[in-house]
Amino acid sequence: MKINRRDFFKKAGQGAIVLAVPAIASSILESCNNNITNPTSNSASLANVNGTYANGIVKLTVNSSSPLSKTGTAAMVNFPNGQLLVDHPSANTFNALSAVCTHAGCLITNFDSGSSQFVCPCHGSRYDVNGNVVSGPAPSPLQKYQAQFASDTLTVNVG
Ligand code: FES
Incomplete structure (x- = not known):
């Protein structure tokens, strides 16, 4: 079969795409894998605490036996509709955050108490x-x- 100049360039273009796609995909994966070798270094799994849920409100007890009783602590709060990250930065003050990583949607399960940072186990993002x-x-x-x-009682409005 004889190939003309137009067909040659058409096929060459397809070959370039075949070669470029894996290179681009590899580059994207590389950027996601910055900390993939040890994404949870210097952190530990969060303690789990159960909460209740009604009408957009999550409630949990924080007393002296709670993993959240001391300042500087954090926990994963599980309730029927999902999970929250809760931390206790100072007396009578708590933060409540979504537990879903904004990178690729993994559940954030770790906390670095030394730096007070939440750590995603998938690719090491820190918050x-x-x-x-x-x-x-x-x-x-x-x-x-x-x-x-x-x-x-800690009351969180999750809408
Ligand atoms: S760092 Fe990738 S999903 Fe969290």
Whole structure:
């Protein structure tokens, strides 16, 4: 079969695409895998706490036996509709954040108590206790919810 100049360039173009796609995919994966060798270094799994849910409100007890009783602590709060990250930065003050990483949707399960950062186990993104990204690949902060503490009860409005 004879190939003309037009067919030659058409086939050459297809070959270039075949070669370029794996290179681009590899580059994207590389950027996601910055910390993949040990994404949870210097962190530990969060303690789990159960909460209740009704009408967009999550409630949990924080008393002296709770993993959240001391300042500087954090926990994963499980409730029927999902999970929240909760931390206790100072007396009677709590932050409540979405537990879903903004990079690729993994559940954030770890906390580095030394730096007070939440750590995603998938690719190592780190967030401060207000949900701001400290290091990526996460592109944006975690959603923060309004939290109020009174009479040993933390109330979080998750909408
Ligand atoms: S899903 Fe990739 S860092 Fe969290």
